Amino acid sequence: xxxxxPGTAPGAAGTNSANAANASGVSGAANAASPGRAPDxxxxxxxxxxxxxxxxxxxxxxxxxxxxxxxxxxxVQIVMLLVIVAILGVTVWLVLWGAIIVxxxxxxxxxxxxxxxxxxxxxxxxxxxLYRVRSLLxxxxxxxxxxxxxxxxxxxxxxxxxxxxx
Numbered sequence: 001x002x003x004x005x006p007g008t009a010p011g012a013a014g015t016n017s018a019n020a021a022n023a024s025g026v027s028g029a030a031n032a033a034s035p036g037r038a039p040d041x042x043x044x045x046x047x048x049x050x051x052x053x054x055x056x057x058x059x060x061x062x063x064x065x066x067x068x069x070x071x072x073x074x075x076v077q078i079v080m081l082l083v084i085v086a087i088l089g090v091t092v093w094l095v096l097w098g099a100i101i102v103x104x105x106x107x108x109x110x111x112x113x114x115x116x117x118x119x120x121x122x123x124x125x126x127x128x129x130l131y132r133v134r135s136l137l138x139x140x141x142x143x144x145x146x147x148x149x150x151x152x153x154x155x156x157x158x159x160x161x162x163x164x165x166x
Contacts, residue, residue: 097122 097118104114 101111101114101118104117105111109117
């Protein structure tokens with residue numbers, strides 16, 4: 001218990017509050033924050049964070065390394081499975097066209113003409129796919145990003161292209 005004179009409430013006398021401050025281990029000068037000096041608790045916390053910072057960084061780098069390794073192995077498996085799927089897809093495509101040619105021959109179409117129909121339809125599908133690939137090629141140049149990162153005298157976006165009428 002604290003030394004409280006009889007008839008006074010705890011903390012009422014000036015010496016009791018000073019004794020309470022000294023008993024808790026905090027001096028009156030350290031209790032009041034002096035300008036330009038951080039409280040001891042904040043300084044200790046900053047020192048602790050500074051000591052732990054390399055460990056936190058190393059943990060993050062190790063986690064990134066492990067995840068990159070796992071992602072690399074997954075990518076290898078994905079590529080292998082895509083090769084298998086492509087081979088099986090080509091096999092299905094060839095069997096499908098073989099069945100179509102057999103059906104056309106069974107309907108009375110000459111074999112050479114049935115093969116020509118299959119060839120023309122496949123060439124048309126390949127041409128359409130090639131046309132689509134060519135239309136997608138400009139997107140590989142990241143046009144919006146390049147426009148955003150390029151220094152230009154004008155901050156206005158380029159005018160939209162004029163619509164063409166046939």
